[in-house]
Amino acid sequence: MPGKRHLVGYLVLALSGLSAQAAEPLLGKLQLAVQACGSLSSRNACQDVRTLVSQIQGQANYANASHLCKEELTELQDLLTLFKERDAVPNELMSSGWDVQQACSPFQL
Numbered sequence: 006m007p008g009k010r011h012l013v014g015y016l017v018l019a020l021s022g023l024s025a026q027a028a029e030p031l032l033g034k035l036q037l038a039v040q041a042c043g044s045l046s047s048r049n050a051c052q053d054v055r056t057l058v059s060q061i062q063g064q065a066n067y068a069n070a071s072h073l074c075k076e077e078l079t080e081l082q083d084l085l086t087l088f089k090e091r092d093a094v095p096n097e098l099m100s101s102g103w104d105v106q107q108a109c110s111p112f113q114l
Contacts, residue, residue: 031057064114069112
């Protein structure tokens with residue numbers, strides 16, 4: 006049942022976003038913005054994701070981040086374009102947000 010899997014994905018991201026928000030403010034904000042963008046609860050949410058990605062990339066710690074973290078952020082940006090063009094689904098966007106969270110958390114972004 007895709008509905009249950011989709012709901013579980015949102016729940017996992019919501020919980021991880023809350024814990025990330027306390028440790029890494031920008032990553033926590035990014036998770037919340039990805040959730041809002043994916044659920045289309047806010048017109049500005051997808052732009053907020055783009056803004057937050059740029060802010061993360063501007064952090065001093067970003068220079069020391071792993072190649073994987075940088076790659077996941079780039080993939081999220083690319084997916085946002087596809088999502089806007091309706092060539093990607095919310096589940097893909099949420100998954101990408103989770104990948105960024107996992108890859109970038111160790112770098113205090």
